[in-house]
Amino acid sequence: MTDRFIDLEFSQARWLVFTSYLLALIVDTMMIMQQGSLLAPPFSLMLLMYWTAQFIKSTHFISAFILGLLMDAMLQTTLGAHSMMFIVLTFIMLRYRLLFRSHSVLQQAFVIAFYLLFYQVLTFFLFSPTLQSGEFSLFWSMPLVGMVAWTIIALSLRWFTQKISLN
Amino acid sequence: MAADHYDQILGNVRSALLTTLNPIEQAATFPKQVYNLVTTDFTSMDELKLENRKLKTEILLLKAKVQQHTNMELEIERLEGLLGTTGKMDNQRVQIATVSFFSSNPLSQFITLNKGNLDDVHVQQVVIDEQGIMGQIINTTPTTSRVLLITDPDHQIPVRIQRTGQRGILAGTGHDGVTLTFIPRNSAVEVGDLIESSGLGKVFPAGYPVARISKINTLDTAPYLEIIASPVAQLREAQKVLVLSNDVKAKDND
Numbered sequence: 001m002t003d004r005f006i007d008l009e010f011s012q013a014r015w016l017v018f019t020s021y022l023l024a025l026i027v028d029t030m031m032i033m034q035q036g037s038l039l040a041p042p043f044s045l046m047l048l049m050y051w052t053a054q055f056i057k058s059t060h061f062i063s064a065f066i067l068g069l070l071m072d073a074m075l076q077t078t079l080g081a082h083s084m085m086f087i088v089l090t091f092i093m094l095r096y097r098l099l100f101r102s103h104s105v106l107q108q109a110f111v112i113a114f115y116l117l118f119y120q121v122l123t124f125f126l127f128s129p130t131l132q133s134g135e136f137s138l139f140w141s142m143p144l145v146g147m148v149a150w151t152i153i154a155l156s157l158r159w160f161t162q163k164i165s166l167n
Numbered sequence: 168m169a170a171d172h173y174d175q176i177l178g179n180v181r182s183a184l185l186t187t188l189n190p191i192e193q194a195a196t197f198p199k200q201v202y203n204l205v206t207t208d209f210t211s212m213d214e215l216k217l218e219n220r221k222l223k224t225e226i227l228l229l230k231a232k233v234q235q236h237t238n239m240e241l242e243i244e245r246l247e248g249l250l251g252t253t254g255k256m257d258n259q260r261v262q263i264a265t266v267s268f269f270s271s272n273p274l275s276q277f278i279t280l281n282k283g284n285l286d287d288v289h290v291q292q293v294v295i296d297e298q299g300i301m302g303q304i305i306n307t308t309p310t311t312s313r314v315l316l317i318t319d320p321d322h323q324i325p326v327r328i329q330r331t332g333q334r335g336i337l338a339g340t341g342h343d344g345v346t347l348t349f350i351p352r353n354s355a356v357e358v359g360d361l362i363e364s365s366g367l368g369k370v371f372p373a374g375y376p377v378a379r380i381s382k383i384n385t386l387d388t389a390p391y392l393e394i395i396a397s398p399v400a401q402l403r404e405a406q407k408v409l410v411l412s413n414d415v416k417a418k419d420n421d
Contacts, residue, residue: 022191029188029195032270073184074191076275076305076313080168129273130320130341139273 005101006161010055013164020047020157021067029074038131038138041116041146044071045086046153049115052090053097054161064090077127085122089115105154109147116143178290178306186308192268192279259372260412262286264294266405267311273341276319276402277302282410283310291370293411299376299399300324300364301408312410316402317377318343325367326377328360335394337362337377343402345378347394354392356383362396372411 010017024043031040044067052060068083075082092115093100100111120142123129131139171181268279282288284307292304294314302316315322318339326337326347333356335349350356360380366373378396386393 025188025191026194029191029268030198032272033195033199033268034271037272069184070188073181073188075272076270076277076315078168079171079181079184084168123274127274128320131273132342135273 005054006158006165008054008161008165010058013054013161016157016160016164017051020051021063025067025070025074028071032074038135039142039145041142041149042071042119043149043153045089045116045119046112046146046150048086048090049093049112050153050157052093053100054157056097056101059094060090061087081126085119085126088122089119092118105151105158108154109150112150113143113147116146181306182308185306185311185313189308189311192311196268262288262410262412264288264312264408264410266408269403271403275321276316276339276341276343277305278314278316278402278408280304280312280314280408280410281310283308283312285309287412288312288410289413292413293371293375295375295409295411296400296405296407298401299378300371301398301400301402301405303370304410314408317398317400318345318402324371324377325365326362327365328356328380329363329376330357330360331355334365334367335362337396340395343398345396345398347378347380347396348391350392350394352385352390352392356380356392356394358383361399 021044024047027043028040031037034040048060048064048067051063064086065083068081068086069079071077071082071086072079100108103111117140120140124139129139262282264280264282266278267281270277278301280288280294288304288307290304290307294301294304300317302314302319302322304312305315306313316339317324317337318341320339320341322339324337325334327334328350331354333350333354335347337345337347340346347362358380361376362378362380364371364373364375364377376399378398380394380396382395384393384395
């Protein structure tokens with residue numbers, strides 16, 4: 001049994017995509033309330049990366065833009081800043097998604113860690129988060145947590161997409 | 168981005184986005200609400216009785232203080248009349264609101280209240296708790312409003328030191344901290360001094376406590392002191408808060 005992406009049309013998994021985005025936004029919102037939220041990766045961005053690699057017939061820029069705007073409203077940052085970051089990351093994923101799809105889940109997790117590191121660098125320079133001395137390491141460790149999260153997300157969604165493709 | 172950052176002309180767009188996020192915020196706080204509900208239900212009868220007795224005593228003390236406050240107000244009015252000053256205390260209308268969501272991330276410090284446009288809550292209204300100023304409303308939706316806390320790095324409030332009357336600007340530093348700026352090195356500032364709103368800028372009413380000075384650093388090269396303070400309001404713990412209205416309540420209604 002492969003752990004790579006399963007060929008599927010967007011129309012077949014439309015509800016799964018919307019539900020996953022909704023759940024990701026809820027989890028992201030929950031993380032805002034937690035003191036240790038610095039370690040939590042942006043789940044909506046990770047879902048966006050997953051679906052960008054899954055459905056190769058569309059660019060997903062509109063999804064990136066809308067999710068970014070919602071993140072801006074959620075985090076009280078300048079409107080459009082997260083949209084821009086999400087679109088830039090989606091663009092990079094679009095360039096390499098065929099190669100990305102050919103990787104195993106663990107290899108994908110390593111690649112995603114670099115995407116998340118780039119996201120943290122952009123966050124650091126665009127928003128200048130107020131970090132105390134002990135929080136720097138937490139802030140920069142987020143991509144490592146993202147690697148673990150990606151493994152769980154990718155395997156769960158592959159299971160769901162497999163079920164849908166069989167039906 | 169530029170339109171939002173410099174002019175904030177996208178306020179309506181942000182309000183629409185926040186309205187969309189309302190159900191998501193509610194879903195995110197649902198587990199905590201369930202936890203609170205369960206823990207409250209298991210509170211013993213004795214604890215409730217004790218709390219009730221404590222609250223009754225508190226109400227009695229507060230009522231006594233209100234009587235003193237009314238007398239003091241009249242006296243201040245009389246003295247101000249004699250001095251011919253214009254800085255009169257305003258009796259402001261207040262609304263009680265409940266904190267429904269809060270942010271604890273390093274990008275922004277805010278809370279969400281369960282009162283919005285439909286409850287006549289508007290942008291720039293001041294939010295306080297029983298200790299002091301918490302922040303001001305920056306966005307509203309029909310049913311909720313978002314309050315930027317005084318500890319947010321983007322927030323600044325004109326203040327004065329209660330003991331000396333020295334004016335300055337209190338800026339948020341994130342992480343539940345604030346810093347008092349523009350206080351010259353030769354000022355008579357002490358650790359423990361209470362900082363209150365000065366009323367300049369006409370957003371925050373004068374005389375409300377804001378923070379207490381916790382540390383003073385003198386830098387050799389800087390002409391101003393580096394003053395670190397702690398907010399007096401319970402920014403993280405407060406559940407019920409008061410939203411002050413911009414219009415002044417008529418004295419006849421008191």
